[in-house]
Amino acid sequence: VTGSAGGGGPQLEAYETSSGAAKGASGGPNWADNVSRGYREEMEHFAFSIRNHGPNYWPNGKPKPTAEGGLRCNGVVAMADAIMALTANLAMEHQKRIVFKPEWFDPDSDAAPETDPEIIG
Structure with missing residues (x-):
């Protein structure tokens, strides 16, 4: 979808x-x-792609289609999934509501929830 x-x-x-x-x-x-096998299968395919395609995974700057061996879950989507899980864990650990920041989801940004002073103090 x-x-x-x-x-x-x-x-x-x-x-x-x-x-x-x-x-x-x-x-x-x-x-x-x-x-x-869901996530495990995707991680295995990700490792396979790194090993077998290396820097040629993005020919002409575009990801390979899934039908041609491309990843079903691209890096940006995987990063967003990890950020949501990590932030949920941080919210429970620090017992506070955390508002997601757009820069956490930007692959070119170094901002991350686990280093955000508003979260960790």
Whole structure:
């Protein structure tokens, strides 16, 4: 699912990481043969891509399509997932509400929740 608002880029990017339910509903004897392992499988594919594609992963500055071996979860999406999980943990640790800052989600910024003085004091 990808949605956009106005002239900006995607506001939401989502995808399915499992095929287990659909395969299980088919009732066939081999329904578990094609179950996606979700995050673990994506990390394995990420490591494979680094090892086998290296700096050529982004030919002409554009990511490879998923159908051609490109990542299902690109780096920006993966970084956002990690930031959300990390920030939730920090909110629980410091017992306070944390407002997300746009610079945390900018790959070119060094800003991060775990070094933000408003969070860690």
